[in-house]
Amino acid sequence: MKRIAVTFFALVLCGAAAVALAAGDAAKGADLAKGCACHKSKGDLDGQDAAALLKKMEAYKAGQGENKAMIAIMKKHSDENMADLAAYYASLPKK
Template sequence: MKRIGILICALVLGLCALAYAAGDAAKGAELAKGCACHKSKGDLDGLDVAALTAKMQAFKEGQGENKAMVAIMKKQSDENIADLAAYYASLPKK
């Protein structure tokens, strides 16, 4: 019985950590107000959070051919990247 309690506690803590690590779509919407290019194209709308995060992290690390995106993402915190990814993932695909 004690093991089940420990397992449940670990599961709850793990879920809390995942929720905390997930971005805030409302904050991401505020950050995305300056993203006129992606807003008009809708090319990021509805994409997977993990894929969006990986792409933004790659730009932050200087990878990719789009120099403008590299410069923009280098200025973003990991929290901002998570928020932006949550926002774009929450939008319906166009």
């Protein structure tokens, strides 16, 4: 029983670490977002859920969706950059 508890605890810690790493750095995302003129002027991403934003960006990077410009833009970004951008936009107050 003790071994099961230790294993469960280790898995929980690993999961928490993975979530923390996937969270992204909002400050780095702010620098990356300087080139996002459309979203900056609209404010349409401000305050949205970071996980949902990251999922959308990953879909664009995979070539999914109808917005060819976003597909091209996201293909140039690393997974870390996309996590940073998602963290940045999620940190902004909704307009």
